[in-house]
Amino acid sequence: MTTNQINEREKLIASANTLRWEIGENIHDSIIESIYTDAAKIANKVVRIKEQKKKYSFDQTIDRIVTSKWLGFPIMFLLLAVVFWVTIEGANVPSGLIANLLVDTLHPLLKDFIASVGIPYWINGVLIDGAYLAMAWVISVMLPPMAIFFPLFTLLEDFGYLPRVAFNMDNLYRKVGAHGKQALTMTMGFGCNAAGIIATRIIDSPRERIIAIITNNFSLCNGRWPTQILIATIFIGGAVPAYLAGLVSAAAVVSIALLGIIFSLLVSWGLSKTVLKGEASAFSLELPPYRPPRILRTLYTSIIDRTIFVLWRAVVFAIPAGIVIWLVANVTIGGTNIAEHFIDWTDPFALFVGLNGVILLAYIIAIPANEIVVPTVLMLTVLVAGIAGVGSGSGVMFELDSIGDTSAILHAGGWTVLTGVNLMLFSLLHNPCSTTIYTIYKETKSIKWTVISTILPIIMGFAVCFFVAQLWRLIAS
Amino acid sequence: MIDPLFALLIAFALSGILAVLFWPAKGIYATYKKAKRNTSRVLIEDTLKHLYDYEERTVRPTLRSIAGHLSIGVDDTIQLVEKLQSMGLVESSQDGIQITPQGRSYALRIIRIHRLWERYLADETSVKETEWHLEAEEKEHSISVEEAEALAAQMGNPVFDPHGDPIPTKDGEVPKRNGVPLTTLKNGKFGRIIHVEDEPHAIYSQLIAQGLYPGMQVRIINTEKNRIRFEVNGEECVLAPLFAANVHVIPIQKQEEITSEFKSLSSLRKGEKAVVVGISKACRGPQRRRLMDLGVVPGTLVTAELESIGRDPVAFNIKGATIAIRKKNADQIYIKEFSQEELN
Numbered sequence: 130m131t132t133n134q135i136n137e138r139e140k141l142i143a144s145a146n147t148l149r150w151e152i153g154e155n156i157h158d159s160i161i162e163s164i165y166t167d168a169a170k171i172a173n174k175v176v177r178i179k180e181q182k183k184k185y186s187f188d189q190t191i192d193r194i195v196t197s198k199w200l201g202f203p204i205m206f207l208l209l210a211v212v213f214w215v216t217i218e219g220a221n222v223p224s225g226l227i228a229n230l231l232v233d234t235l236h237p238l239l240k241d242f243i244a245s246v247g248i249p250y251w252i253n254g255v256l257i258d259g260a261y262l263a264m265a266w267v268i269s270v271m272l273p274p275m276a277i278f279f280p281l282f283t284l285l286e287d288f289g290y291l292p293r294v295a296f297n298m299d300n301l302y303r304k305v306g307a308h309g310k311q312a313l314t315m316t317m318g319f320g321c322n323a324a325g326i327i328a329t330r331i332i333d334s335p336r337e338r339i340i341a342i343i344t345n346n347f348s349l350c351n352g353r354w355p356t357q358i359l360i361a362t363i364f365i366g367g368a369v370p371a372y373l374a375g376l377v378s379a380a381a382v383v384s385i386a387l388l389g390i391i392f393s394l395l396v397s398w399g400l401s402k403t404v405l406k407g408e409a410s411a412f413s414l415e416l417p418p419y420r421p422p423r424i425l426r427t428l429y430t431s432i433i434d435r436t437i438f439v440l441w442r443a444v445v446f447a448i449p450a451g452i453v454i455w456l457v458a459n460v461t462i463g464g465t466n467i468a469e470h471f472i473d474w475t476d477p478f479a480l481f482v483g484l485n486g487v488i489l490l491a492y493i494i495a496i497p498a499n500e501i502v503v504p505t506v507l508m509l510t511v512l513v514a515g516i517a518g519v520g521s522g523s524g525v526m527f528e529l530d531s532i533g534d535t536s537a538i539l540h541a542g543g544w545t546v547l548t549g550v551n552l553m554l555f556s557l558l559h560n561p562c563s564t565t566i567y568t569i570y571k572e573t574k575s576i577k578w579t580v581i582s583t584i585l586p587i588i589m590g591f592a593v594c595f596f597v598a599q600l601w602r603l604i605a606s
Numbered sequence: 607m608i609d610p611l612f613a614l615l616i617a618f619a620l621s622g623i624l625a626v627l628f629w630p631a632k633g634i635y636a637t638y639k640k641a642k643r644n645t646s647r648v649l650i651e652d653t654l655k656h657l658y659d660y661e662e663r664t665v666r667p668t669l670r671s672i673a674g675h676l677s678i679g680v681d682d683t684i685q686l687v688e689k690l691q692s693m694g695l696v697e698s699s700q701d702g703i704q705i706t707p708q709g710r711s712y713a714l715r716i717i718r719i720h721r722l723w724e725r726y727l728a729d730e731t732s733v734k735e736t737e738w739h740l741e742a743e744e745k746e747h748s749i750s751v752e753e754a755e756a757l758a759a760q761m762g763n764p765v766f767d768p769h770g771d772p773i774p775t776k777d778g779e780v781p782k783r784n785g786v787p788l789t790t791l792k793n794g795k796f797g798r799i800i801h802v803e804d805e806p807h808a809i810y811s812q813l814i815a816q817g818l819y820p821g822m823q824v825r826i827i828n829t830e831k832n833r834i835r836f837e838v839n840g841e842e843c844v845l846a847p848l849f850a851a852n853v854h855v856i857p858i859q860k861q862e863e864i865t866s867e868f869k870s871l872s873s874l875r876k877g878e879k880a881v882v883v884g885i886s887k888a889c890r891g892p893q894r895r896r897l898m899d900l901g902v903v904p905g906t907l908v909t910a911e912l913e914s915i916g917r918d919p920v921a922f923n924i925k926g927a928t929i930a931i932r933k934k935n936a937d938q939i940y941i942k943e944f945s946q947e948e949l950n
Binding site: 158600 | 608610611613614617630727730731732733765766772775779781821885891892893895896897898900901903904905906911912913914915916918919921927928929930931932935
């Protein structure tokens with residue numbers, strides 16, 4: 130460009146700027162308005178709309194029922210209860226089959242095979258007892274529930290029911306500064322937090338989306354339900370008369386889940402009033418027309434996009450964690466293994482807040498999946514308490530079929546009812562699993578929000594355990 | 607094991623201390639941060655802004671007015687002015703203190719950043735309108751020119767701040783203000799608000815509470831000695847002259863008189879229909895864009911379809927789609943009664 134042209138251009142820009150000052154700031158609105166007006170004029174001229182009365186009134190009838198004052202919430206709870214019940218009941222059998230194949234059958238076979246080839250025992254331990262077993266465990270406990278839960282949930286979504294749930298729940302979520310759709314991502318979180326966090330993409334307002342991401346961890350995920358049920362059965366069910374045991378322990382688990390919902394609302398409120406106060410926010414919620422769900426497509430997308438995707442991430446993290454689990458139990462410094470060193474070192478603090486060193490170590494090394502926390506706890510307890518004849522060697526995770534045997538091991542490890550209660554609380558309030566943390570980072574692209582989502586629940590967990598432990602001791606003494 | 611009662615007491619004491627330290631806006635940390643604000647850079651920049659402002663309003667600045675503006679002592683102000691003089695930013699003569707061209711361009715640079723930041727807060731965040739000015743007062747001293755240019759480019763080089771003040775260009779050009787105070791408009795005359803002064807804070811909050819925003823059309827009903835009655839957006843408004851003088855308008859030709867009061871979308875009952883007349887200026891940024899994207903523009907027919915429990919949100923049929931809108935937003939959408947000829 131010649132200097133002349135540049136001058137010419139500068140002049141043009143300058144005069145454009147002056148003009149913009151004269152036009153004022155309503156210009157954007159006016160442009161959008163005129164675009165819509167013109168579009169409407171053209172559409173009125175050339176588009177003819179078919180009578181759609183029948184379909185429309187069908188939609189309205191359903192809407193009237195599912196959003197009605199008296200039926201809205203019961204229908205919602207019933208449908209969600211059915212989804213959860215089908216998931217839990219339906220997952221038992223395939224989980225057992227997969228565990229049978231991968232853990233009970235294939236694991237010893239692989240171990241024997243490697244031993245017979247003459248590879249040193251520690252390579253065998255790291256690869257088979259560590260990496261392979263952790264991976265096998267994660268697959269067998271994670272795959273079936275997710276493969277059932279996600280398609281069911283997606284079917285409800287596809288049918289058009291879930292937006293109505295968000296519509297019903299928005300009143301509550303508005304009061305804590307969140308979006309009604311958070312009810313959906315939270316429910317999804319009961320299946321898997323990582324999937325719940327991916328599901329927050331449906332929330333298009335930045336502030337409400339971050340709130341939904343940070344609080345998703347307060348939904349008790351699939352990997353934590355078995356822990357809750359097991360511990361509640363042993364410690365809470367064990368503390369009341371036998372005929373009440375089932376009922377009381379079930380009530381305890383449900384209370385923990387409800388507590389999680391209460392925490393998620395409280396934290397949403399706190400976040401929207403403090404750190405997230407100024408973030409951009411825009412509410413709108415579309416209620417799409419009902420339509421017959423496309424079952425095959427739903428199956429495909431929910432299995433590939435959600436189940437396999439999450440499982441893959443979990444497996445990727447489980448392999449190194451499995452190696453670490455085996456190593457801490459087998460590498461010794463001065464005659465004692467790393468696990469015992471760590472447990473001895475953290476025990477004073479952990480016992481003070483009503484937990485124990487085994488639990489802390491288990492939560493650190495079982496970070497890839499909440500599912501392997503209990504097997505790790507059992508392995509470590511046996512290791513530390515020196516119980517002979519249970520499990521299959523140090524560093525090898527195991528679970529027992531009999532709740533009585535599990536209870537015996539935990540009691541031998543020095544567990545009390547307080548430890549049980551606090552473990553249930555800590556299981557609800559601790560850092561998300563590594564898959565979830567990674568997913569949070571992927572979704573927010575922000576280290577700040579990832580760190581907050583990770584640290585906040587741990588701080589809350591320790592605080593809650595601390596207060597429960599002190600009050601417990603105060604009342605007991 | 608530590609005595610549980612003792613542990614609890616320690617924990618309560620600790621949380622108390624943390625609260626005192628980090629309580630938002632009132633804690634020790636927040637107070638400390640506020641106190642640290644008055645660095646020499648901030649003082650220099652605020653002085654230049656003050657001098658520029660007085661020059662614009664053709665008022666003569668004095669040492670006392672500067673001291674008052676910065677909330678510092680007169681002795682400190684003398685030192686400050688001397689420093690500014692040695693930097694070549696101000697001159698003082700027997701006519702008083704005057705800003706040099708160099709100082710003026712510095713001041714305009716700060717004002718540009720201030721107004722850009724207000725625009726940013728208004729359009730891209732949910733920060734409340736009463737807090738924009740205060741936040742921008744802090745931010746203007748810490749943003750570099752390059753950052754400000756990047757911000758401006760990202761927002762599409764806005765030319766007005768949300769109060770209707772023009773944003774100076776990068777080269778320090780700024781148009782002359784051509785509005786008149788609302789108080790000078792005669793009875794029955796029409797005007798369009800072009801500027802709502804954001805200082806002092808108390809008056810601005812009152813104006814915002816009345817729902818006055820740049821771009822609105824006003825009609826004076828009656829001016830008396832102590833109060834001005836006028837109509838804005840179909841609603842009657844009363845202000846004391848002291849307050850009304852902070853609203854600037856440009857007189858416009860006689861417009862179609864708005865006879866009936868506008869109702870808001872939230873007053874629509876289930877099954878009722880209405881036509882949108884506009885979205886209040888109080889609804890801005892992402893929320894405004896979202897509503898307009900959904901088709902909430904003047905002339906659109908809306909039907910209330912579903913009410914959730916507690917009547918918040920309510921779902922409306924807008925251009926064939928069912929959209930739930932919260933009451934707070936529906937309050938800001940003005941509607942009028944639906945009539946058949948309107949559609950064609």
